[in-house]
Amino acid sequence: xxxxxxxxxxxxxxxxxxxxxxxxxxxxxxxxxxxxxxxxxxxxxxxxxxxxxxxxxxxxxxxxxxxxxxxxxxxxxxxxxxxxxxxxxxxxxxxxxxxxxxxxxxxxxxxxxxxxxxxxxxxxxxxxxxxxxxxxxxxxxxxxxxxxxxxxxxxxxxxxxxxxxxxxxxxxxxxxxxxxxxxxxxxxxxxxxxxxxxxxxxxxxxxxxxxxxxxxxxxxxxx
Amino acid sequence: xxxxxxxxxxxxxxxxxxxxxxxxxxxxxxxxxxxxxxxxxxxxxxxxxxxxxxxxxxxxxxxxxxxxxxxxxxxxxxxxxxxxxxxxxxxxxxxxxxxxxxxxxxxxxxxxxxxxxxxxxxxxxxxxxxxxxxxxxxxxxxxxxxxxxxxxxxxxxxxxxxxxxxxxxxxxxxxxxxxxxxxxxxxxxxxxxxxxxxxxxxxxxxxxxxxxxxxxxxxxxxx
Numbered sequence: 001x002x003x004x005x006x007x008x009x010x011x012x013x014x015x016x017x018x019x020x021x022x023x024x025x026x027x028x029x030x031x032x033x034x035x036x037x038x039x040x041x042x043x044x045x046x047x048x049x050x051x052x053x054x055x056x057x058x059x060x061x062x063x064x065x066x067x068x069x070x071x072x073x074x075x076x077x078x079x080x081x082x083x084x085x086x087x088x089x090x091x092x093x094x095x096x097x098x099x100x101x102x103x104x105x106x107x108x109x110x111x112x113x114x115x116x117x118x119x120x121x122x123x124x125x126x127x128x129x130x131x132x133x134x135x136x137x138x139x140x141x142x143x144x145x146x147x148x149x150x151x152x153x154x155x156x157x158x159x160x161x162x163x164x165x166x167x168x169x170x171x172x173x174x175x176x177x178x179x180x181x182x183x184x185x186x187x188x189x190x191x192x193x194x195x196x197x198x199x200x201x202x203x204x205x206x207x208x209x210x211x212x213x214x215x216x217x218x219x220x221x222x223x
Numbered sequence: 224x225x226x227x228x229x230x231x232x233x234x235x236x237x238x239x240x241x242x243x244x245x246x247x248x249x250x251x252x253x254x255x256x257x258x259x260x261x262x263x264x265x266x267x268x269x270x271x272x273x274x275x276x277x278x279x280x281x282x283x284x285x286x287x288x289x290x291x292x293x294x295x296x297x298x299x300x301x302x303x304x305x306x307x308x309x310x311x312x313x314x315x316x317x318x319x320x321x322x323x324x325x326x327x328x329x330x331x332x333x334x335x336x337x338x339x340x341x342x343x344x345x346x347x348x349x350x351x352x353x354x355x356x357x358x359x360x361x362x363x364x365x366x367x368x369x370x371x372x373x374x375x376x377x378x379x380x381x382x383x384x385x386x387x388x389x390x391x392x393x394x395x396x397x398x399x400x401x402x403x404x405x406x407x408x409x410x411x412x413x414x415x416x417x418x419x420x421x422x423x424x425x426x427x428x429x430x431x432x433x434x435x436x437x438x439x440x441x442x443x444x445x446x
Contacts, residue, residue, distance in 0.1 A: 003311060004298075004304055004307035004308055004310070004311045004316075004317040004318060004319050005307075005316075005317070005318045005319070005336075005339060006304050006307070006318075006319045006321065007318060007319065007320045007321065007332070007335070007336065049272050049273060049274070049355070049377075050272060050356060050377060050378070050380075050381045050384055050385065051272070051376070051377030051378035051380070051381050053378075075227075077384060078357055078384075078385070078387070079384070079386070079387070080380075080383060080384050081227055081229050082380050082383065082384060084227030084228075084229070085227055087227070088226060088227045093227075093228075094227040094228070095227060095228045095229075095230060096227050096228070096229045096230065097230045098229065098230065101357075101361065103326055103355065103357045103358055109230070112230070113228075113230065116228060130357070131356075131357075131384070132272070132326065132355035132356070132357055132358075133273060133354075133355070134301055134324075134326045134353070134354075134355055134358075135326055135355075135357075135358075138324065151376070153274070153374070153376030153377075153399075153402065153406075154272075154273060154274030154376075155273070155274035155276075157273075157274070157303075157305050158273045158274050160303060160305065161273055161300060161301075161302070161303050161305060161354070162273065162301070163302070164301070164302070176376075179376065179402070179405060179406070182402060182405040183376075183402070
C-alpha cells in the first residue's frame, strides 16, 4: 500500500464572500421561522442525493396525511420540474424552484414560495431540496426539522463521507430497506455511522416502495 | 392534478463573478491539456454521485491496466480520504484533494496534483471528481475524456434531471447492472435518456461488482 497524499484546498480570498452569503442566509432562515410560526405552518426540509427517494417519501407522507392537513410542497432542482409534477398528481399545491447553477435552495427562495403556498391555505410544507449531499448543509431554510435521506443503494461510505449534512439534520432516513439484502449492505452500520456523525440525530429506516417505516417517520415529524 | 408553479431563480448580481471563475477555470483546463500532452499523459475525469461506483470502477481499471501503464489517481472529496485510501491499496500513487465547501474539483487543483504524480513517473491519471451530478459539469479539468457514472439504483429520473453533466461528458457509464432486476429499472430507457441529453455520448453498461462491461470501457477509453 502506497500512502495517499492528502491536499486540503486553501479556500483563499473568496471565503469571506462565501461567509457573507452563509450568514445572510441564516438571518433570512430565522425570519422564515418566525413567519412559519406566525401562520401555524409546520415546515420540513428534505435533503439527499438524486435518487435517494426524497420525492417518493414525500409522496407517501402526502398520501398518509392529506386527510388531516392542508399540505403544500416546494421542490428544488437545477433545471427540471419532474418532482413537482409527481407531487401535483396527489392534488396538493406544489412549487418547483429551478436553481440553475446553485446546488441548494436558500432561505429567500423558500420565503417567496411560502408566500404563494400560504395563499392556498396550507398548514404543512414539505420542502425537497436540490439533490446532493453537499451544498444544502450550509443553507438552513428555517424549517422546523431538517431531514437527510440516504438509500442503502448508495454504498457503505456515503454517511462517513458527508458527515456535515448529518450534523445539520435533526432526522436521518435510511431508505430502500427492501434493497439491502441484494446490495449486501449492513443497515446497522449505516445507523451507527449516522449517530457517529451526529449523536443527537434520530435515525429511521424506511422503504418508500413498501411503506415500511413511514408511520414511524410521521411520529418523528410530530404530525 | 394541480399544475405546479415553476419559479426560475434570477441569478442576479453574482452571476458575473461566477462567469469569471468558470472562464478562468476553462483557460487553466486548456493549459492542463497542453501539459498532459507534452508529458504523454492520458487523463480521465470520472464524475457522478456519491455511491454511483466511481471508485469501484477505477479500482477495476487499475486492476486490469496496472501491468500495462504507470497509473496515478487523483480523488476529490469535500473532507475525507476514503477514496484515495481504497485506491492506494492497489499500490498506485494516489492524491486526495479535500475541497471543503467546493462541490467540484477545478483545473488548478488538478494541475498541482498532476505535478506531484508526474514526479512518480505516471502516464495515466484517473481523476475521481467530488460526488454529485451538478457542480463538476461547469468545471472541465483538461482531461482527454470526461466520464459520467450513474447507477441503476439512483432511480429512473437522474439522467433527465441532470442533462448538463451528460452534455459535458464524452462517455456515460450506467453501473450496478446486476441490481437492475431487483430495482425494476429498465436500462434501455436510461441509455435512451443519456443519448437524448447528448447525441454524441457513448454509453457503456457495467457492473463494477461482477466486472461486466469493464473491457468495453477500456476500449472506449482507448487504453
